[in-house]
Amino acid sequence: MRILVVGASGLVGQHIVGRLRRRGHESTAVARTRRAGVDHALDATTATVADLRTLLAGHDGVVFAAGVDDRDVPRKPAYPVFFKGNAEPVTRLLTAAREEGLTRAVVLGSYYTHFHREHPEWRLTELHPYIRSRVEQARAARAAGGFPVAVLELPFVFGRAGNRLPNWSGPLERWARSRSPLVAPPGGSAATTAARVAEVAVEALEDASGADIPIGDENLTWREMFARIAAATGNPRRVRSLSPAVVRVGLRLTGLVHAFAGKESGLDPAHLSNLLLRELFIGGGTAGAVDDAIRDTFGSRADDHLGRVGETRSETDQ
Template sequence: MVGASGLIGQHVVERLRARGHGVTTAARTARDGVDHALDATSATEEEFRALLAGHDGVVFAAGADDRDVPRAPAYPVFHRGNVAPVVRLLTAARQEGLSRAAVLGSYYTHFHRGHPEWRLTERHPYIRSRVEQARAGREAAGPDLPVAVLELPFVFGRAGDRLPNWSGPLDRWARSRSPLVAPPGGSAATTAAHVAEVVTDALERASGADIPVALENLTWSDMIGRIAAATGHDRPVRRLPGAVVRTALRLTGVVQGLTGRQSGIDPAHAGNLLLRELFVTPSRPGSVDEALAETFPRT
């Protein structure tokens, strides 16, 4: 399990062990529960082979986040974080004779397949890296090593002190006295525990499929309102015109350009993406409420 100390990684390890599987854990930083301190972005094929020897499968749950704003051009940074380590890892897995693998990716690849007219890989370096991650990773794995790619939306939940890396600003906003506003559109959502179930099932079946993961589809208004209610600061959510969001995002892009930086999701085109209903049909509908309450507790 590469990326074992993260929110999802911890849930995957727990679920696999509950199913009776032995799990070796690796993460960038040594801590309790991590067997090997290993930075996936710099690890060589030889280091990965030494880690994978004697194992049946591997899970990759690390990489660069879509909120990163590196120096322009951004794509090499996202390639280095999301594509190159997966290629080295799955090359090593093939050489060591592993029989199954899972990569935790993004639901943007799902929309890339379904809506080529959105031109997501042309416009957004992060999405390009996720699409390339799946393609190049499977090519490195070869035909005898099936690689399941889980396409993840917003993930709620908690694992010890680990929370979703986007939850902090939303938590502070929900607990403040500032008005709550939300634009049109929305997103699919799931929980870390549900992702762990899907990963485990994919590994046990040696699946090589693209697997969109979702429990619920939430409008932005519904999501923000439920977050505020979870914190105990329930109040109405006002509608924010899409034009305001597009203008603010474009101005953000201008500022980034002036400072020589570039987002993984290009602000110039982000409005056309984030104001849509980025919904995924759940294979097994459920509720994210319990995990949402863990993410945004009342105290």
């Protein structure tokens, strides 16, 4: 196969390109900024269908590994910003792919869409603009493509690709290396690795899968996750319990600060505790499955790489 990868310079995008080539496929790497390993520089948020058709000509499939992540806090209203970054580019990309005769695609999404399906009573799309944009992204991709589009629903993704790390890893590393107490509330999250996501993405392309694919290799409580991160930095410490009430108050105060500044988070702080205090687990998981990737993410000195974490928000490294 010949596959075009949009967001190819990101953490997961680099792993997908490498995995495709190891499996004997050809890949074309597209990213917003030109650099080593990038074949074409293109901003997916502004590219037209005509622009994309030119790039897609002669390919069999496409991967969308870009988008706006849930840490962005834009001016209110937030939803149009997340829609523009997540749903609109996929609509144009998959429209161009259909017009060029491609037969398969993979979109990297969020595991929040999995919980939206499993728990409609949580009202996730109603309460959180970011989650609504991810649900709309999946719907729009399939409507535009008209061929099998697999949506990979990603939790925390650990790992490294050269000097590229997860966008969210910098603050956690600084905290883990500091002398500040480590505290964690109840609840936790599924986790995976960039290498595993790449493996699933390439399998989905080879199978022309059109499925929703939640990926969770290990389920970690917040206490377990923070303890492993601290150990990986070489500063192992006890993680103390944090009261749910403190989490709720802190998040509500954050929401008030955003409102005062005329901003709106993609995950509404007023309701975010209802997510963070749950066990957002996927399947049974395998103990130790992400240990090596945690060490890869946090095992080097902070000053070697923290300035390079999360270089652009348009390339999703969830």
